[in-house]
Amino acid sequence: MNQTPLSRRRFCQLASSGLLLGPSLMRGQSSPTRLTAREVVERIRKNVGVPWRTPTADEFKIGDPDAPITGITTTFMSTLDLLERSAAAGNNFVITHEPTFWSAADVVSDLRDDSLYRHKVNFIEKHKMVVWRFHDHWHARRPSDGIFAGWNRAMGWEDYRVKSDNPFSIQYVIPETSFEELARDMQKKLKLRSMRLVGDPKLRVSRVGNGGHYILQCMPQLPKVDVLLVFEGREWEAPEYIRDAIAAGEKKALIQLPHQGGEEAGMDECARWLQAFVSEVPIKFIPSGDPFWIPI
Amino acid sequence: MLTGQVLLDRIQKNVGVPWQSQRSDGFSDGILHGSADTAVTGIVTTFTPTLEVLRGAVASRKNTIICREAPFYSRGERAPLFWRNSPAPPKEMTDNDPVCRAKQDFITQNNLVIIRLVENWDARRSDGQLRGLVRALSWEKFHVPAKSLDEYDPRNVYFQLRKNSLGRLAQDLQTKLKIHGVRVIGDAVSSVSNVALTHGLLLVADSERMLREQGLDVVIAGDAVEWEAVPYFADLVTAGKVKGLILIGQQASEEPGGGEMAAWLKSFISEVPIEWVPAGEPFWVLS
Known part of the structure; x- marks a missing residue:
């Protein structure tokens, strides 16, 4: 006060x-x-x-x-x-x-x-x-996007951030866990009630990347990560993309957060x-x- | 011979509305992928041509897919419409993307024809998407249509259900549509009866129009933008003007229309088998 x-x-x-x-x-x-x-x-x-x-x-x-x-x-x-x-x-x-x-x-x-x-x-x-x-x-x-500075702090992921100058290509390397455990941890830390998931709950994951809202951001990001995060995106974009990636044999997953969950x-x-x-x-x-x- | 082009011509002749095929931005109805000269061996209708849907079509010897969404995760818009959607990824990006390449190769190798049918199907006097959804829910007996309009005119969205709580209604939708990711705004214990049932993306202007109906408790839609109709409904609930909003997902809200489309196609195509193949819900949720 x-x-x-x-x-x-x-x-x-x-x-x-x-x-x-x-x-x-x-x-x-x-x-x-x-x-x-x-x-x-x-x-x-x-x-x-x-x-x-x-x-x-x-x-x-x-x-x-x-x-x-x-x-x-x-x-x-x-x-x-x-x-x-x-x-x-x-x-x-x-x-x-x-x-x-x-x-x-x-x-x-x-x-x-x-x-x-x-x-x-x-x-x-x-x-x-x-x-x-x-x-x-x-x-x-400057020096950093205020929104993602807050998000990193809320997740406790400040030290996991991969250095990059591209603000649309935020990546983290976190201690390896299962996709489901990651989702549960994120749900709790961000106080979410409406997270939606695509992918195998048991998939071992460590590289997590921000796909923003748009498929245009998701496509260049996917090869570099196990899990893509989308903070509100249209349902015909990232969810269908990841569903096809999995059908094509790739070990990938998606967390579709409400917009609020990302920001x-x-x-x-x-x-x-x-x-x-x-x-x-x-x-x-x-x-x-x-x-x-x-x-x- | 029933080629892709002959099929498209026959759809245009039977759709019953003047064919619209020139959107200023984004994909138009018609053949998106494959050759118009390809002989059609069978038709699959679906919400979205996922790789799994395409594999199933090939396995059942059907090479033609009629769908609402395009195969490459975009509606082809070059710019975001009010920031809601992504601009279409450029060709050099999709050409280099392993997922797009795998899917494109599958389409090419199997000589598939992918036809988009959205605007013209939706412009019909009787809304096949709405009718499919009503049948999937077995809500025909609760329908309160304006008698001056076709029973499934797109404006005939009102239903008077048996009194229920908002939470139970949302669970009922989950069960009947076999889906998980049903997102709800409003108090689970609110009592609801008067419902507007819609499909696809709900906009604020649509909502304002529906709310002119007195006593509306809840609106059901596929999806809504989280800085547009979503906070609009959150505010309506806070102000006590409605009880809630239920979003069942684009796929769940549009998929049953694929069944209606398959039945309609059978009324004027008899040379090849026609099958509705639901793409299924993409999501799961934590319990």
């Missing part, structure tokens, strides 16, 4: 004056700098280590960037449930890796008559929230990173979580 604690005397003054209405107001009162979301983003731009690109998805999606913020939530996806939990935690500034309004570019022009859109906007406005997307530049962060830990990393240069308000990673469950 980076919030300046209220002195007991100040607490009593606020309480008796009726000003102590809730955690957000408390923070607003105790923050002499009245930090805004725009100022936080300015600091992010200075610290990210790469020139800011345009066009970019990394923009304010809703809310007033110049209003004082009460706290920062970092998350994988600013779902309605996440926004509710962020508001309850007293954080009105949400930094999300993925979209808020259900399309890559957060296009809202088609949503004017959508009652869910209105519901979400009303919630955000009522709680004076601001949402900013941090996608392109967090991946581009959520990177927003935990983001919260840690922000704390180095934002100290006026509390900063908390709140997971939006695996959206699915599978009946078993």
Whole structure:
């Protein structure tokens, strides 16, 4: 917590004056700098280590960037449930890796008559929230992609990374295990509920490679690895590719993770990173979580 | 003689809609691999021509495959559509890829003809994919179609099931379709009855249209994009507007349509055997 604690005397003054209405107001009162979301983003731009690109998805999606913020939530996806939990935690500034309004570019022009859109906007406005997307530049962060730095830490795989300059060709050599044991370990560490697998559970595996989302990334990667990881990909791409590889006699396997499984830990990393240069308000990673469950 | 071309001409004549064969990007319906002059020895319909499906076709002396997905893990799009899909891998990549080479060699050596039939099949007034899925689930008696439309018009997606929990409904789908990787959004104990049953990739615009039907509890689809319809449904559930979303997988949602297609082909092709061969679910899940 980076919030300046209220002195007991100040607490009593606020309480008796009726000003102590809730955690957000408390923070607003105790923050002499009245930090805004725009100022936080300015600091992010200075610290990210790469020139800011345009066009970019990394923009304010809703809310007033110049209003004082009460706290920062970092998350994988600013779902309605996440926004509710962020508001309850007293954080009105949400930094999300993925979209808020259900399309890559957060296009809202088609949503004017959508009652869910209105519901979400009303919630955000009522709680004076601001949402900013941090996608392109967090991946581009120097010295390393912030998303995969977080993922490596969550898996405890920092030391297993094979050195490579190609950001689309991330590989690991892990202690040999069975495909099923690897999947179980990953399910537990990444808190997943909807992992889907292709391949022999008993296959001995050690070389693991990131296939991203696309077959274009999977094809050059497969000859170098035993197990391919895909973080959301279309079902006619990697799963069918690996199914055929196995039918052709190759000893390969695929872990098809939900998108969140590949990237959520990177927003935990983001919260840690922000704390180095934002100290006026509390900063908390709140997971939006695996959206699915599978009946078993 | 029934050649690949004669077969395609006959499909075009019988499909009942003006033939569309010019997509601006990606594969169009028609012969994707093999020669139009090849004599057809037998026909296999399937969701996707996996290496196993192709081996089975050859073993049963059928050299022609009619499918929805193409054999090389791409729909041929040169650029991702809204970042959902991969751009098609370039030829030099597939030419050097051992998996693609093995499959290409098998197709060439066995003189196979691979025909894509998607847009024109889906443009028919009666949706064969929907009908196949309904029959696979034995849900005919629960169907609530608009009487002004064909019973299996693509818009006739509504079903009134016996009251059940969302979790039990998802398990029922697993059992009936013999699949594992059924992904669910929503509370397992929610009570559900009014269902929209769809196949393939669910988009937000489709969802908005379906939700105009009052009292809809749950939508069933093949797959959905995890930054589009997936969080859209997560948010709908949080807002209390629906009970859930069940994704049964592209393959499971589209495969039974292959059976309908085989039956339809038999109505105007009698020279060669025709068989529906399901590709099966690619996935397994941890228990």
